[in-house]
Amino acid sequence: MFESLTGKYDKNHAHISIFPGVGGEDAKDWANMLLKMYVKYAEKRGWKTVLIDDRAIDVRGEYAYGTLKKEIGVHRLVRISPFDSKQLRHTSFALVEVLPEMPEMDLKKINIPPEDLRVEMSRSSGPGGQNVNKRETAVRVIHLPTGLASASQVERSQLQNREKATALLKAKLFKLMEEKQEKELKNLRTQVKPEWGSQIRSYVLHPYQMVKDHRTKVESHQPDKVLAGDLDKFINAELQLK
Secondary structure, three states, rough: OOOHHOOOOOOOOOOEEEEEEEOHHHHHHHHHHHHHHHHHHHHHOOOOEEEEEEOOOEEOOOOOHHHHHHHOOOEEEEEOOOOOOOOOEEEEEEEEEEEEEOOOHHHHOOOOOOHHHEEEEOOOOOOOOOOOOOOOEEEEEEEOOEEEEEEOOOOOOHHHHHHHHHHHHHHHHHHHHHHHHOOOOOHOOOOOOOOOOOOOEEOOOOOEEEEEEEOOOEEEEHHHHHOOOOOHHHHHHHHHOO
């Protein structure tokens, strides 16, 4: 499989963020389910994962980014909602974002004017030592011209979290520049709005059991196994797409 992974950053570690769509508690729960799915997939591959934010992880392993990069997109869940007292069927959406861990040398090439950034601090909610929940160590960085944002609360200090969040933001900007084939950050000064678009994969738990990838047409009638990290046949099929 690695023979086909020839992109500049394919061999690098990966960062996965998951954003719930509309749907209240159902959408938030679906985002958490997806995050657990990728953690379990990484464990099966022998990769390490680090929780960076509530719904974001670093996946540390050789070719992690190249393997996971085509998971980016909207994932759709259909099930009987555990939050609905009437036991009705609900459809939830979540957006998966996958970024490469970029070398320090490449990050330095992306210069962001300080006036283009807004930095927000808050109290960390995850593990990180005795100072957590006592000091504002969590950091969120917003790029004002594009609306892109990143966050980190994994480090013990506010400075370290700011550096981590800024590095993630630069990776997002780099990916956006690649997609738009722009060479200058100043050319990105347009408001980017998240667009959910059509789903790349559906996970149906009711009224029947099936996971279907809408790009490759690969299916599984064992969604429990897929959600437990059994993603190989989906990911292998994705990587064969040109």
